[in-house]
Amino acid sequence: MDRLNIDKIAKLAHVSRSVVSRVINNHPNVSEEARQRVLEVVEKYNYRPNSVARSLATRSTYQIGVLTSRISEESLGNGYWSLLYLGIFEECIRRGYYVHLSFYSSSMAGELHQYLLNEHHLDGVICLNEEVTDFTVKKLAEKEVPIVLVGHNPNYPDICSVDVNNYDGAYKAAKHLIDLGHTEIGGIFGDQNVQETEHRMKGFRDAFDDAGFSSNEDYITVGSYTQRDGYRTMNKWLKKYSEMTALFCASDTIAMGALLALYENNISVPEQFSVVGFDGLPISRYLIPPLTTVVQPTYGKGEKAAQLLIDCINNKNKEPLHLDLDPKLLIRKSTASVTL
Amino acid sequence: MDRLNIDKIAKLAHVSRSVVSRVINNHPNVSEEARQRVLEVVEKYNYRPNSVARSLATRSTYQIGVLTSRISEESLGNGYWSLLYLGIFEECIRRGYYVHLSFYSSSMAGELHQYLLNEHHLDGVICLNEEVTDFTVKKLAEKEVPIVLVGHNPNYPDICSVDVNNYDGAYKAAKHLIDLGHTEIGGIFGDQNVQETEHRMKGFRDAFDDAGFSSNEDYITVGSYTQRDGYRTMNKWLKKYSEMTALFCASDTIAMGALLALYENNISVPEQFSVVGFDGLPISRYLIPPLTTVVQPTYGKGEKAAQLLIDCINNKNKEPLHLDLDPKLLIRKSTASVTL
DNA sequence: TTGTAAGCGTTATCAC
DNA sequence: GTGATAACGCTTACAA
Numbered sequence: 057m058d059r060l061n062i063d064k065i066a067k068l069a070h071v072s073r074s075v076v077s078r079v080i081n082n083h084p085n086v087s088e089e090a091r092q093r094v095l096e097v098v099e100k101y102n103y104r105p106n107s108v109a110r111s112l113a114t115r116s117t118y119q120i121g122v123l124t125s126r127i128s129e130e131s132l133g134n135g136y137w138s139l140l141y142l143g144i145f146e147e148c149i150r151r152g153y154y155v156h157l158s159f160y161s162s163s164m165a166g167e168l169h170q171y172l173l174n175e176h177h178l179d180g181v182i183c184l185n186e187e188v189t190d191f192t193v194k195k196l197a198e199k200e201v202p203i204v205l206v207g208h209n210p211n212y213p214d215i216c217s218v219d220v221n222n223y224d225g226a227y228k229a230a231k232h233l234i235d236l237g238h239t240e241i242g243g244i245f246g247d248q249n250v251q252e253t254e255h256r257m258k259g260f261r262d263a264f265d266d267a268g269f270s271s272n273e274d275y276i277t278v279g280s281y282t283q284r285d286g287y288r289t290m291n292k293w294l295k296k297y298s299e300m301t302a303l304f305c306a307s308d309t310i311a312m313g314a315l316l317a318l319y320e321n322n323i324s325v326p327e328q329f330s331v332v333g334f335d336g337l338p339i340s341r342y343l344i345p346p347l348t349t350v351v352q353p354t355y356g357k358g359e360k361a362a363q364l365l366i367d368c369i370n371n372k373n374k375e376p377l378h379l380d381l382d383p384k385l386l387i388r389k390s391t392a393s394v395t396l
Numbered sequence: 397m398d399r400l401n402i403d404k405i406a407k408l409a410h411v412s413r414s415v416v417s418r419v420i421n422n423h424p425n426v427s428e429e430a431r432q433r434v435l436e437v438v439e440k441y442n443y444r445p446n447s448v449a450r451s452l453a454t455r456s457t458y459q460i461g462v463l464t465s466r467i468s469e470e471s472l473g474n475g476y477w478s479l480l481y482l483g484i485f486e487e488c489i490r491r492g493y494y495v496h497l498s499f500y501s502s503s504m505a506g507e508l509h510q511y512l513l514n515e516h517h518l519d520g521v522i523c524l525n526e527e528v529t530d531f532t533v534k535k536l537a538e539k540e541v542p543i544v545l546v547g548h549n550p551n552y553p554d555i556c557s558v559d560v561n562n563y564d565g566a567y568k569a570a571k572h573l574i575d576l577g578h579t580e581i582g583g584i585f586g587d588q589n590v591q592e593t594e595h596r597m598k599g600f601r602d603a604f605d606d607a608g609f610s611s612n613e614d615y616i617t618v619g620s621y622t623q624r625d626g627y628r629t630m631n632k633w634l635k636k637y638s639e640m641t642a643l644f645c646a647s648d649t650i651a652m653g654a655l656l657a658l659y660e661n662n663i664s665v666p667e668q669f670s671v672v673g674f675d676g677l678p679i680s681r682y683l684i685p686p687l688t689t690v691v692q693p694t695y696g697k698g699e700k701a702a703q704l705l706i707d708c709i710n711n712k713n714k715e716p717l718h719l720d721l722d723p724k725l726l727i728r729k730s731t732a733s734v735t736l
Numbered sequence: 737t738t739g740t741a742a743g744c745g746t747t748a749t750c751a752c
Numbered sequence: 753g754t755g756a757t758a759a760c761g762c763t764t765a766c767a768a
Contacts, residue, residue, distance in 0.1 A: 061761055072739045077763060085737060106516045108451045109761035112744045117448065119496075119517075132482065133678035135473020142472065145499055149507045154517075156459075157497040159485055167489045176446045176745095177459075177494075283682040312682045319684045338473035342623040342652045344659045344684040401745055412755040417747060425753055449745030452760050516761095 060103045069097040080105055117177050118153050120365060123168075123192055124184035126161035134309045135337045136354060137184070140206065143358020144182060151366050153179070160188045175201045180365045182206065186250055202368035204361050208251055208378055216368060218360040218379045220352040222252045225383035226259030229304045229332045229350050232385055234267045237394040238302035238330060241271070244289050244314070246281035246306040253278060256306055256334075275300065279310075286313025294321050301329055301394050308333040308340045308349055315343060315390070326392035336386055345389035352383045400443045409437040420445055457517050459494050460705060463508075463532055464524035466501035474649045475677045476694060477524070480546065483698020484522060491706050493519070500528045515541045520705045522546065526590055542708035544701050548591055548718055556704040558719045560692040562592050565723035566599030569644045569672045569690050572725055574607045577734040578642035578670060581611070584629050584654070586621035586646040593618060596646055596674075615640065619650075626653025634661050641669055641734050648673040648680045651687055655730070659684075666732035676726055685729035692723045 066073040071090050078086045079094040097103070111117040122144055124137060141157060148155050156178070160168055172181070172195040180202040183189040189209055196203060205217035233241050243260050245253050257276065264271040275297065279285035286305055293300060294317065305311035311333035315325060323329050325345055333340055336351025360379055367373050406413040411430050418426045419434040437443070451457040462484055464477060481497060488495050496518070500508055512521070512535040520542040523529040529549055536543060545557035573581050583600050585593050597616065604611040615637065619625035626645055633640060634657065645651040651673035655665060663669050665685055673680055676691025700719055707713050 059761095062763095063761080073762080074739060074764080075737085078738095081763080083764095087737060090737080102513075104510075104513050104516075106452075106761050107514050108448060108457065108516050109744090110763075111448045112446075112452050112746085112761080113763040115744075126482070132478045133475020135475065138472045138478055141497070142466070142499060145497070146504065149498075149504055149511075152507075154496055154498070154511060156494055157481070157485070158489075158494070159482060164486065164489055167492075170444075171489075171494060173442075173444050174447050176448050283679070287682070312679070316682050316684060316686070339623070339652070339679070342627070342656050344656060346656070399745095402747095403745080406755095413746085414748085414755055415753085418754095421747080427753060430753080446745050449760090450747075452745080452762090453747040455760075 060101055062105065065094070065097050065101070065103050068101070069093045116179050119156060119178055120148060120153050121156045121158060121178045121181045122184065123158050123160055123181060123188045125187045126159040135339055136335055139338070139354040140184065140358040143355035144362045147359045147362035148366070153366060160191065169195070172196060175199050180204070180369050182361050182365055202365060204365040204368065206357055206361050210251055214376050216364040216373060216377045218357050218364065218381065219252065220357065220383050221380045222255035223259035225334060225350040225352065226256035226304065227263045228383065228385045229334065230260045230263030231267070232348070232387070232391065233302045233304065233330060233332060234263060236330065236391060239269065240275070240297070240300045240302070242275040242293055242297070242300050242303040244286060244303065244305050244310050245276070245278040246310065248278050253306070260304060281307045281309055283309050283313035286310035287317045290314035290317035294323070302391070303330070304332050306334050308335045308337045308347060311347055311349070312343060325390050327395065330391040332391060341388065348388045348391040349386055350383045351386045353381050356381055400441055402445065405434070405437055405441070405443050408441070409433045456519050458492055459496060459518055460488060461496045461498060461518045461521045462524065463498050463500055463521060463528045465527045466499040475679055476675060479678070479694040480524065480698040483695035484702045487699045487702035488706070493706060500531060509535070512536060515539050520544070520709050522701050522705055542705060544705040544708065546697055546701050550591055554716050556708060556713060556717045558697050558700040558704065558721065559592065560697065560723050561720045562595035563599035565674060565690040565692060566596035566644070567603045568723065568725045569674065570600045570603035571607070572688070572727070572731065573642045573644065573670060573672060574603060576670065576731060579609065580615070580637070580640045580642070582615040582633055582637070582640050582643045583617070584626060584643065584645050584650050585616070585618040586650065588618050593646070600644060621647045621649055623649050623653035626650035627657050630654040630657035634663070642731070643670070644672050646674050648675045648677045648687060648689055651689070652683060655683060665730050667735065670731040672731055681728065688728045688731040689726055690723045691726045693721050696721055
């Protein structure tokens with residue numbers, strides 16, 4: 057028995073192809089009798105409609121694209137992206153959409169270009185970071201392909217986005233350290249170019265202001281979200297600022313690097329030095345020592361992004377939405393009262 | 397200007413749709429003159445053929461599916477999967493294929509079922525682990541959809557697969573420990589049900605045999621590839637086998653858990669206890685201490701899997717291929733000579 | 737309620 | 753070298 061199609065099923069069920077189509081798509085206006093006959097044949101021959109043909113006819117593919125940038129191996133491997141993607145994926149699957157995951161890198165720009173230009177096979181796109189956003193918006197803006205951003209981007213106020221409340225997260229982290237009696241507190245941030253960093257820095261600084269003393273600008277730096285950056289900066293600061301007793305890292309990966317630098321310099325955490333991370337990655341509880349960190353709902357961000365996108369695809373969102381999810385501080389073993 | 401299609405382009409270029417099609421697909425039999433005219437119009441209107449329609453006509457979508465199981469958050473977040481996927485993705489993109497990434501979990505089984513049954517939008521599938529394999533093969537076996545496995549599976553000798561040489565990797569790890577003078581060496585393995593474990597155990601044991609003494613079976617256990625498992629087992633063994641001085645872990649994640657247990661028990665690594673991991677994850681160099689580990693070409697495995705699959709799709713592989721990639725030992729700071 | 741027929745946008749065959 | 757024309761497999765008016 058070779059390829060089944062709707063016509064063969066129709067013939068076998070002694071109805072026309074339209075009846076089969078209606079049954080399959082749960083459309084009204086088909087007699088119970090006919091429906092049963094069709095269903096039986098479908099079942100018997102294990103028939104499934106060809107989704108490609110269906111897409112061609114309906115102009116929608118039920119496929120969405122997720123774009124992220126390749127970044128370094130280090131940061132790819134920390135679990136943040138996997139979890140975010142998992143949230144997107146599961147929400148999509150629940151709502152009947154399938155998803156493509158693509159990594160943007162300059163060497164692959166051409167191919168991805170093709171992929172996006174060919175908007176016909178994607179009902180929508182989720183961008184996980186800024187580089188990818190500029191690239192994508194330029195391609196898809198004029199076409200009617202909906203986009204959702206993970207991480208707010210002030211350059212695109214009309215595009216839906218989800219983020220964690222970055223201000224709040226950093227504020228909580230700094231306040232925790234201040235409450236423990238620390239005053240000489242460093243802050244390593246991750247990405248010069250995003251609003252996220254701006255907000256986290258403001259939250260960090262405001263916690264000091266609210267506590268009645270202000271943050272030391274020498275203790276603040278912006279690098280990249282990598283272990284390497286945390287490692288290097290911590291090493292440098294340990295030499296330069298021996299009075300420093302605590303550190304806020306804008307990601308768990310940065311904290312991981314800092315922890316290693318501390319270890320290599322024989323400074324024990326948390327007895328001599330406290331470290332707070334950001335993200336709440338699954339691995340953070342297995343760091344040495346288990347990391348106190350600001351947990352963000354990474355999976356939830358993905359889920360929300362998918363919801364927003366699918367709503368956009370179905371024209372549900374009148375206004376562009378910009379959602380903020382709540383972070384919360386998780387105290388583990390890497391922070392302690394300052395020792396005098 | 398609304399939707400372009402091949403007919404509009406044909407009209408604008410004063411040729412028939414067939415000529416346009418030939419130009420676009422680089423087929424012969426079109427005059428240079430006509431080709432130029434078409435190319436100009438295509439360029440001018442930025443026309444791209446509709447890939448859905450093309451797929452319907454050619455019966456191939458240039459889309460492949462990657463299936464993995466959801467597993468726990470912990471193990472998803474360790475970077476192994478991201479790297480493996482990256483290898484697959486980049487090789488596919490280079491060869492003109494786009495890729496879907498799906499996570500299998502029992503709660504999503506129904507949806508994924510649909511996805512796979514609808515084989516029409518997937519030219520091939522790569523399975524990243526065993527559960528997923530059984531599930532998939534059952535669905536796609538009788539249809540002509542090519543499958544490639546990451547990790548050999550003796551149940552499916554006819555399906556191409558890639559793996560690292562597990563025997564060799566474990567052998568090297570154990571030999572390294574033995575060469576350092578350790579004799580009381582534990583081994584924590586990851587998955588009862590896969591051939592991988594069997595091979596790693598054999599490599600581990602053979603290293604002892606070749607060194608002239610045999611492994612202690614009490615020191616060998618099989619659990620799961622998680623930090624939690626490494627943590628628990630190490631804690632238990634520390635109480636039970638105080639004479640143990642070294643440990644081989646069948647993954648870096650297991651090692652990570654073991655390292656934490658050691659830290660909490662105030663046993664310093666590598667001075668009092670040596671640990672070797674397996675995988676060579678990007679994060680392994682930032683563990684405390686940086687982990688000695690058997691590096692496997694994770695990205696390369698993905699790349700190879702994609703190559704095999706695309707070759708299958710194009711009927712290049714006469715015989716089912718089962719490739720083994722070479723692991724290598726990377727000595728960092730978690731292993732040292734046994735102290736007497 | 738059911739069936740006919742016209743798309744959807746390509747590729748591919750086959751005369752010319 | 754070129755251009756009709758028939759697939760590809762489905763959805764959806766519209767007519768019956």
